[in-house]
Amino acid sequence: MTRYPRLVAGSGLVALLALAGCSGGSSTTSSSSSAGSSTSSSTSASTSQGGAQGELTVLAAASLRDVFVTIGKDFEAAHPGTKITFSFGPSSGLATQIVNGSPADVFASASAATMKTAADAGAVDASRLFARNSMTIVVPKDNPAKVDDLSDLADSTVKVAICAAEVPCGVAAHKVFDTAKLSVKPISEEADVSAVLTKVSLGEVDAGIVYVTDASSAKDKVQAVEIPAADNATTDYPIAVVKDSAHHDLAQQFTDFVLAPEAAKVLADAGFAGAGG
Numbered sequence: 690m691t692r693y694p695r696l697v698a699g700s701g702l703v704a705l706l707a708l709a710g711c712s713g714g715s716s717t718t719s720s721s722s723s724a725g726s727s728t729s730s731s732t733s734a735s736t737s738q739g740g741a742q743g744e745l746t747v748l749a750a751a752s753l754r755d756v757f758v759t760i761g762k763d764f765e766a767a768h769p770g771t772k773i774t775f776s777f778g779p780s781s782g783l784a785t786q787i788v789n790g791s792p793a794d795v796f797a798s799a800s801a802a803t804m805k806t807a808a809d810a811g812a813v814d815a816s817r818l819f820a821r822n823s824m825t826i827v828v829p830k831d832n833p834a835k836v837d838d839l840s841d842l843a844d845s846t847v848k849v850a851i852c853a854a855e856v857p858c859g860v861a862a863h864k865v866f867d868t869a870k871l872s873v874k875p876i877s878e879e880a881d882v883s884a885v886l887t888k889v890s891l892g893e894v895d896a897g898i899v900y901v902t903d904a905s906s907a908k909d910k911v912q913a914v915e916i917p918a919a920d921n922a923t924t925d926y927p928i929a930v931v932k933d934s935a936h937h938d939l940a941q942q943f944t945d946f947v948l949a950p951e952a953a954k955v956l957a958d959a960g961f962a963g964a965g966g
Contacts, residue, residue, distance in 0.1 A: 742770035750799035
């Protein structure tokens with residue numbers, strides 16, 4: 690089999706993503722254990738619009754789990770009296786929740802298409818891109834199927850897991866197969882990228898397609914096999930304030946914070962590319 694070099698996480702990448710259970714629903718995480726002091730303070734000019742306080746609910750793609758928890762803690766530290774609760778899951782499902790009126794303040798999606806679903810329904814304000822990601826193959830640490838090339842996934846004896854077709858990471862996986870002109874028949878299509886990682890790390894499948902950032906964060910449990918650049922796919926991450934947010938000004942401050950240099954560094958350290966790169 691033709692070998693391409695395995696993707697090795699660079700020293701700048703931070704192991705970020707805690708593997709989620711194989712569940713179709715979203716999970717909720719608070720970025721801090723308490724709301725903090727009721728006294729407000731100003732932030733840097735690049736991120737603060739004043740002393741707004743309150744509780745924000747942020748719905749975000751599963752691949753943003755740990756970077757957003759870190760960014761959320763930084764935002765709370767800069768905005769005493771504010772508490773952020775995150776709900777992570779597949780972008781398509783989160784968009785449906787927002788369109789159906791589920792209480793939320795901010796939506797961060799792993800694809801422009803799912804954000805457009807919410808925008809077309811009039812559920813969110815204008816969105817802005819803040820990051821970009823690409824795909825890689827992950828295999829169990831012992832790589833029992835000896836997968837070292839994208840073409841190996843077309844072997845009928847290799848058990849492959851990808852995200853469901855309606856989920857951004859599933860869309861990207863199918864784009865990779867189409868570009869490479871490969872016929873791959875996954876034995877499992879999961880709700881989100883975290884579930885794919887769990888399948889691979891437990892050895893329930895021989896390989897999976899996930900985001901580069903997720904492979905880096907799970908490098909103690911899986912190893913990555915690089916997808917050639919000519920066959921790879923990228924996905925953009927837009928963020929928007931939910932129109933019915935009960936804390937619209939504070940939600941806008943959070944989206945501004947995600948686009949500010951401090952948060953951009955957190956994203957870059959995790960392996961995300963800038964929205965323009």
